[in-house]
Amino acid sequence: xxxxxxxxxxxxxxxxxxxxxxxxxxxxxxxxxxxxxxxxxxxxxxxxxxxxxxxxxxxxxxxxxxxxxxxxxxxxxxxxxxxxxxxxxxxxxxxxxxxxxxxxxxxxxxxxxxxxxxxxxxxxxxxxxxxxxxxxxxxxxxxxxxxxxxxxxxxxxxxxxxxxxxxxxxxxxxxxxxxxxxxxxxxxxxxxxxxxxxxxxxxxxxxxxxxxxxxxxxxxxxxxxxxxxxxxxxxxxxxxxxxxxxxxxxxxxxxxxxxxxxxxxxxxxxxxxxxxxxxxxxx
Amino acid sequence: xxxxxxxxxxxxxxxxxxxxxxxxxxxxxxxxxxxxxxxxxxxxxxxxxxxxxxxxxxxxxxxxxxxxxxxxxxxxxxxxxxxxxxxxxxxxxxxxxxxxxxxxxxxxxxxxxxxxxxxxxxxxxxxxxxxxxxxxxxxxxxxxxxxxxxxxxxxxxxxxxxxxxxxxxxxxxxxxxxxxxxxxxxxxxxxxxxxxxxxxxxxxxxxxxxxxxxxxxxxxxxxxxxxxx
Numbered sequence: 001x002x003x004x005x006x007x008x009x010x011x012x013x014x015x016x017x018x019x020x021x022x023x024x025x026x027x028x029x030x031x032x033x034x035x036x037x038x039x040x041x042x043x044x045x046x047x048x049x050x051x052x053x054x055x056x057x058x059x060x061x062x063x064x065x066x067x068x069x070x071x072x073x074x075x076x077x078x079x080x081x082x083x084x085x086x087x088x089x090x091x092x093x094x095x096x097x098x099x100x101x102x103x104x105x106x107x108x109x110x111x112x113x114x115x116x117x118x119x120x121x122x123x124x125x126x127x128x129x130x131x132x133x134x135x136x137x138x139x140x141x142x143x144x145x146x147x148x149x150x151x152x153x154x155x156x157x158x159x160x161x162x163x164x165x166x167x168x169x170x171x172x173x174x175x176x177x178x179x180x181x182x183x184x185x186x187x188x189x190x191x192x193x194x195x196x197x198x199x200x201x202x203x204x205x206x207x208x209x210x211x212x213x214x215x216x217x218x219x220x221x222x223x224x225x226x227x228x229x230x231x232x233x234x235x236x237x238x239x240x241x242x243x244x245x246x247x248x249x250x251x252x253x254x255x256x257x258x259x260x261x262x263x264x265x266x267x268x269x270x271x272x273x274x275x276x277x278x279x280x281x282x283x
Numbered sequence: 284x285x286x287x288x289x290x291x292x293x294x295x296x297x298x299x300x301x302x303x304x305x306x307x308x309x310x311x312x313x314x315x316x317x318x319x320x321x322x323x324x325x326x327x328x329x330x331x332x333x334x335x336x337x338x339x340x341x342x343x344x345x346x347x348x349x350x351x352x353x354x355x356x357x358x359x360x361x362x363x364x365x366x367x368x369x370x371x372x373x374x375x376x377x378x379x380x381x382x383x384x385x386x387x388x389x390x391x392x393x394x395x396x397x398x399x400x401x402x403x404x405x406x407x408x409x410x411x412x413x414x415x416x417x418x419x420x421x422x423x424x425x426x427x428x429x430x431x432x433x434x435x436x437x438x439x440x441x442x443x444x445x446x447x448x449x450x451x452x453x454x455x456x457x458x459x460x461x462x463x464x465x466x467x468x469x470x471x472x473x474x475x476x477x478x479x480x481x482x483x484x485x486x487x488x489x490x491x492x493x494x495x496x497x498x499x500x501x502x503x504x505x506x507x508x509x510x511x512x
Contacts, residue, residue: 047369054371059407096321097371260325 001025001243003226006251007032007134007166007184007213010057010068011049017216017223018064024227028263030255031057032071032105032134035078037218043086046074050090054099067263069255071104071134072097079118080110088121095129101258102126104134105166108145111138116152123156132162132257134184137172146172150179164211164254167192170201177205182254186215187225195225195232202233207245211254288346288384291334298327302344306351313352313362320348320366320374329373337444338380345377346384359385360394367398375402376409382418393422403431412440420447429456432481433463442477457485461492468495 003026010018010031021029031053040046053070061068072094074087094100103126108115126133135153138145146165153163160180167186168176176183185201186192198212214225222228230243255261294302305326308315324341332338354362363385367378379402382395395418402414415431423431428451435442442448460481464474482489 051369051371055375056405056407059372059409093317093369096318098321098324098373099371 001227001230001240001247002027003230003247004028004030004251005213005223005226006030006164006211006255007186007215008223009034009215009217010061011052012036012218013216013223015060015064018061018066021223022065024224025230026066026223026226028067028069028251029061030069030071030101030134030251032102033073034075034105034136034217039081040078041081041083043084043090046084046087047090050094054094054097058099069099069101069261071102072100073104073106073122073134074118075105076107076109076115076119076136076138080112080114082114088118091122091125092129095125095131098260098262100131101255101260102132102134102164103129104164105136106133107136107149108138109136111141111145111148119149119152120156123153123158126162127156127158130259132164132254133158135163135165135181137165137167139167142169143171147175150175150181153179153181161209162257166213167215169193170197173201173205177209182209182211182250184211184213186213187229188215189220189222189225195228198229199232199236202238202246203236207242207250209250210246211250212246286347286350288350288381289343291332291338292340292343294327294340294344298344301326302347305348309348309351310353313354316348316352316362316366317369320345320377321371323348323377324373341373342377342380345374346381349378349381349385355390356392357394359391360397363391363395364397364401367401372407372409376413379410379413379418380416383416383421386418386421396422399423400427403427403434406438408438408440411435411438412444415440415445417446420445420451425451425453425455429453429459432456433459436460436463436475436478442481448481452481452484454485454488457482457488461488464492465495468492 003024005026008029008031010029033050033053050072058068072091074084078084095103103122106119106122108119123133135149137149149165164182164184165176166184168183169192173183185198187195187198202210212226212229214221214223216223226247230247233243252261252263305319309319323344327344328340330340332340332343349363352359352362363378367375370378378398382398385391386395399414399419399422402410405411411434415435419431432442432445432448435445460478464478464482467474
C-alpha cells in the first residue's frame, strides 16, 4: 500500500515514527505550518520554524525514504497575537520556496476579527503565489466555523478545487462537498474522526476529492492512522485501487496544483552515510 | 562567451531566457534576488552536470545569479548571508558552493566566513560538506578547520571531499584524530578508515592507539580494516 499523508506535523515526531511510517507504506508527507504547544512571542521564531520545515525536516524525512513538502502560513490561533502580525511580512519570501506546496494552515480558531483579517489576507497571498490552500476548521463551534470558512473562501474568488478544507466530520462534510472544495479528514485515536466512521463517510460520499490524514503532532495522535484507514477500507470491501485513490492519487492531485510537488524517490547515498540522524544505524 | 559558472550546463530556451532576464534584473536592483534565487530550480532544472561531479544545474544557475550582484566586500558578504539565512536547504547549499567562485575575483575576501561558520554548526551533512569547499579551506582558522574536519568524521562526510585537507592537516589535527580513534577502540567500535592517513603523518600520536590495538590483537592500521565509514 502506497501512502501520502497530506497533513502531519513531523517536527513533533521521532525517527521511530519515520521508520514505522515507511514500513506501513508512507512514502510522502505534507507538513503544514501550525502552532506548537508553546505559544510563540516573536516573528523570528516563526522564521526558524519555517526554515526547519524547508531544511532540517525534509532532510530527516529523506533519510527514511519519505518525501517531505510543507505548507506555510500564520495559523489562526497565533493570528490573534499582535506581536506576531509581522509574520505576514515574512510569508512572501517563504511562499517562493520549492518545498512549499500550499498556503496553510489558515482558517478559524476563535473566530475573531483578527482571524478574519489574517485569513482573507492569506487567501490573497495564495492567489498571488499561484498556490492551493489548506484550511483548518475550528474544534469549537465547528459547523458555524466551517460555514463561515466556506463563505470567506467563496468571497476570495479562489477556485474551490484549489482549496482543501480539513478536519471534517459527519456534520460538516456535506456543506464542503457541495462547495466543490476538497474534503480532508483527520483520523485521530479518539476525537476528530476514527477509521470506522471514515468508512461510513466514504460509503456515503464516495472517494472523489476526499483526503485522509493522521494530523499527527505533539498531542495524542497516531502517524499510522492513514494505513489503518487503508486496511479498514480493504476489510469493508473497497478495492486496492480505491485505497490508492484516497491515500495517494487524491493528495497528489491536490498538491500537484502548486506545480512544485516532486515525488522522485529521495536519493540515498550521502544522506544515508551514518550521519547524525541515523547515528548508530549499521551501514 | 559563457560564464565559467555555467560551464557544462545546457539550458532549455526558456531556461536561458529566464536566466538572462534574472541576471539583468539583479544588476539593476539586487533586491530582485529574494524572489529569483528560490525559483532557479523550477525555471532551469535541477539535474546533475555530467562534467562537474557534485554540481547540479540549479546550483550553477544560482552561482550565476550571485555573480550578477554588484556589491563587494562587507556589503556583498551581508547580502549573501541574508540570502543564505532565508534560503531552504538547496539555496543554502548553492550559496556555499558559490563562495569560492565569488572569492575567485577578489570581491569577497573573508566576508563569506559567517556563512561557512553557520553551515558548520548545522547537522546537515550536505551543508557541512559544502562549507568545507575551497573557500572554507582558504579562510577558516586552524582551530575552526580542525573542528570541522572532526565533525565530518562524526556525521559521515568522507574526508576525501574536504578541500585543502592535505595542505592544512597539522599535528594538532592528528592528535585529535588519535584521541578519537582511542575512544572508538575502547568502545569496541570501528575507526573510519579515512582518518588513519591523517594520524600516520605524525606517527608519535599513535602510541596509545597501537597499544590498544595490539592488546586486542587487531591488525595494524591499513591492513585488514573493513571498509565501513
